[in-house]
Amino acid sequence: MEKKKATYVGIDLGTSTSALAHIRSDGNPEIVPNADGERLTPSVVFFDQFEGVKLVGSAAKDGGDPDRTIHHIKKHMDNPSYEVEIDGQKWTATEISAMILSKLKSECAHLIGEIKDVVLTVPANFNELARKATIAAGRIADLRVTRIVNEPTAAALYYAHSQGVDGRVLVYDLGGGTLDITIMEIEGNNIDILLSEGARHLGGTDFDEILIDVIGEQYRDSSGKDLILNETQRRRLLAAAEDTKKRLSKLNVVSETVGNERDGLARIELTRRLFEEAIKRLLTRTVMLVEQALDQLALLPQDIDHVVLVGGSTRIPKVQQLLEDQFGKPPQSCGNVDECVALGAALFAQKARNVSEVCNHSYGTLAIIEDAATGEANVQNSVVIPKNTPIPCSMSQTYITSEDNEELIEVEITQGEDHDPKYVDIVGKISLEVPRGRPAGCPVTVTYSYDENQRVRAQVFDEVSGLKKDVAIEYKGSGVLSDEDIQRKSAYLKQIKIA
Amino acid sequence: MIRKVFGWLSGHSGKEARPYQVGGIFGKVTPEAMCELDLDTMDREAIKAQLAKLYKRHNQAAGSLNPGLREEAEVMLDAITHCREKYVDVVEKKK
Numbered sequence: 001m002e003k004k005k006a007t008y009v010g011i012d013l014g015t016s017t018s019a020l021a022h023i024r025s026d027g028n029p030e031i032v033p034n035a036d037g038e039r040l041t042p043s044v045v046f047f048d049q050f051e052g053v054k055l056v057g058s059a060a061k062d063g064g065d066p067d068r069t070i071h072h073i074k075k076h077m078d079n080p081s082y083e084v085e086i087d088g089q090k091w092t093a094t095e096i097s098a099m100i101l102s103k104l105k106s107e108c109a110h111l112i113g114e115i116k117d118v119v120l121t122v123p124a125n126f127n128e129l130a131r132k133a134t135i136a137a138g139r140i141a142d143l144r145v146t147r148i149v150n151e152p153t154a155a156a157l158y159y160a161h162s163q164g165v166d167g168r169v170l171v172y173d174l175g176g177g178t179l180d181i182t183i184m185e186i187e188g189n190n191i192d193i194l195l196s197e198g199a200r201h202l203g204g205t206d207f208d209e210i211l212i213d214v215i216g217e218q219y220r221d222s223s224g225k226d227l228i229l230n231e232t233q234r235r236r237l238l239a240a241a242e243d244t245k246k247r248l249s250k251l252n253v254v255s256e257t258v259g260n261e262r263d264g265l266a267r268i269e270l271t272r273r274l275f276e277e278a279i280k281r282l283l284t285r286t287v288m289l290v291e292q293a294l295d296q297l298a299l300l301p302q303d304i305d306h307v308v309l310v311g312g313s314t315r316i317p318k319v320q321q322l323l324e325d326q327f328g329k330p331p332q333s334c335g336n337v338d339e340c341v342a343l344g345a346a347l348f349a350q351k352a353r354n355v356s357e358v359c360n361h362s363y364g365t366l367a368i369i370e371d372a373a374t375g376e377a378n379v380q381n382s383v384v385i386p387k388n389t390p391i392p393c394s395m396s397q398t399y400i401t402s403e404d405n406e407e408l409i410e411v412e413i414t415q416g417e418d419h420d421p422k423y424v425d426i427v428g429k430i431s432l433e434v435p436r437g438r439p440a441g442c443p444v445t446v447t448y449s450y451d452e453n454q455r456v457r458a459q460v461f462d463e464v465s466g467l468k469k470d471v472a473i474e475y476k477g478s479g480v481l482s483d484e485d486i487q488r489k490s491a492y493l494k495q496i497k498i499a
Numbered sequence: 500m501i502r503k504v505f506g507w508l509s510g511h512s513g514k515e516a517r518p519y520q521v522g523g524i525f526g527k528v529t530p531e532a533m534c535e536l537d538l539d540t541m542d543r544e545a546i547k548a549q550l551a552k553l554y555k556r557h558n559q560a561a562g563s564l565n566p567g568l569r570e571e572a573e574v575m576l577d578a579i580t581h582c583r584e585k586y587v588d589v590v591e592k593k594k
Contacts, residue, residue, distance in 0.1 A: 128564070
C-alpha cells in the first residue's frame with residue numbers, strides 16, 4: 001500500500017515560533033499541529049545531558065538548564081562563525097534549525113502523510129548566506145526545499161485568499177527578529193509584488209532584551225543592587241520578560257516580583273508607557289522603513305488601500321497606533337498574526353504561478369564612473385538590475401575597458417544598491433580572457449538575469465572579440481555547506497532522537 | 500578595470516568594504532555629526548531627507564555579509580533614529 005504523501009506544505013521557520021501548514025482537499029490552507037497538539041512550535045532546542053535527546057518546542061522552552069537551551073537561532077543564520085558548544089560538540093545555526101524542521105516534519109506527517117517537498121519562508125531582508133543556510137537546514141532535515149519565499153509575500157497571499165480583497169496592500173510583518181514590509185497589488189487570485197524591504201534586529205526578541213534592561217533598572221532603584229548575576233539568570237529573565245511584554249499589550253500596568261539568590265526579591269511595577277518609551281528608538285526605525293518603502297514607489301500613505309499586520313509583535317498597541325497615525329486608518333490583521341506566514345507558504349506551494357515577485361537584491365559591478373559635472377572619476381558600484389525589479393528579468397549595462405593591452409577583463413559581481421563600494425557585498429567575479437594588443441575603450445556588456453525562482457546569472461560579453469562568459473551567481477563564501485557536508489549532517493541528524 | 504561608458508580615467512580594482520572608525524558610540528562624535536547634519540543651514544525637511552538617505556544605506560548595510568559593516572550599521576542606525584526623534588516628528592499623522 002502506498003504511503004500517504006502530504007501535498008503543498010509550507011513551513012514558517014520563525015525566530016520565536018515555527019509552524020507547518022498544508023492545503024486541505026477543499027483548497028484552503030490549515031495549520032498542522034505537532035505531536036503536543038500545538039499549532040505553533042517554539043523555535044527552541046534543549047540538549048538533554050542524560051539521554052542524549054534533543055527536545056524541540058515547548059518541552060525545551062519550559063524547563064531545563066538555560067545553558068543547554070537554544071533560543072532564537074534564526075538570528076544567527078547569516079553568521080558562519082556562530083556555534084553553540086554543548087558537551088564538547090559544536091552545533092551551527094543551520095543544524096539547530098534542522099532539528100526544529102525535523103520535529104515538524106516527523107510529527108506533522110502523522111496527520112497529513114509523508115512530508116518531502118516544502119516551501120520555506122525567510123525574512124525579505126535575509127541575505128544570500130542566510131537564505132542558503134535555511135535551504136541547507138531543510139535538506140539536513142531530509143526535506144526537499146522547492147522554493148524559498150519571503151515571509152510578507154506568503155502572508156499577503158494568505159490575506160488575499162482569506163479576505164478576498166483587491167487593491168494596493170502593504171504587509172507589515174513584525175515578528176520575533178525582523179521587520180519586513182511588502183507592498184503589492186492584488187487582483188482576484190493574482191498578486192503582483194511591487195516592493196519588499198526589511199530591517200534586521202528589529203523584532204520581539206529585541207524588545208525583550210530592552211525590557212530586561214528596564215526591569216534591571218527598576219530592581220536597582222528598589223534594592224540598590226544589580227539584578228542579573230550571570231548568563232543563566234539573564235536567559236531565564238528573558239523568557240519571563242517575553243511574558244511580561246505580552247501582558248503589557250493587554251494591561252497598562254503589570255506588577256512583577258524579581259530577584260536573585262544573592263540580593264533577594266523586589267516587587268516592581270512596569271507600565272505600558274515605560275515599555276513604549278524604552279523601545280521608542282526601535283519603533284522609530286519601523287516608521288522610517290515604512291517611509292522608505294513608500295518613497296521608493298513614489299507613493300503616499302493614502303495610496304495604500306489596506307495595511308495588514310503579520311507577526312506576534314504587531315500585537316503591541318504602540319505599533320498599531322503608529323501605523324494608524326501614518327496611514328490615517330487602522331491596520332488590519334489576516335486572522336492569527338502568528339500563523340498567516342505558514343498558511344501563506346502552503347498557498348505559495350500550490351499557486352506560486354499567481355504571484356509575481358521582484359528581485360530580492362540589486363546586482364551590479366564595480367566600475368570607474370566619471371562625474372559629468374566635476375570630471376572626477378572613482379570606483380563606484382554600478383547597479384545593473386535594481387532591487388524590486390519584477391522577475392523574471394534581464395538587464396544589461398555596457399562599459400569600456402580602461403587600459404591598453406588588457407588581456408583579462410575582470411568583473412566583480414556586487415550585491416547591493418549603494419553606489420559606494422564600501423556598502424555593497426562582492427559575491428563573485430567573472431574573469432574573461434581576451435586577445436592581446438587592444439586599446440583601451442573596448443565595449444564590454446555585463447548582463448544579469450533573474451529567473452522566477454530568484455536564481456541569478458551573470459554574463460560578460462566582449463563585443464570586439466565576441467567572447468563571453470556566463471556564470472550562475474551563487475554565494476560560495478565562508479559558511480556555505482557543500483553537498484557532502486549536508487548529506488553527512490543529514491545522516492547524523494537521523495541518528496539523533498528529537499522529541 | 501571597466502569604466503562606465505560615459506568617460507574614462509585610470510583607476511584601480513575595487514576593494515572589499517571596510518568599516519570606518521566611529522570613535523565610540525556617541526562618545527567622541529555626536530549623532531548630528533555622524534549624520535552629517537548642518538543645523539545652521541538645514542531645515543526640517545532637509546534633515547528628514549538626509550536621515551532617510553542614511554537610513555536606507557545603513558539599514559541595507561545591517562544585512563551585509565561583512566560583519567564589521569553590520570556592526571557599524573547598527574551604530575549609525577542608532578544615531579539616525581536619535582536625530583530623527585530630536586529634529587523631526589517620528590510620525591506625521593494622517594487624518
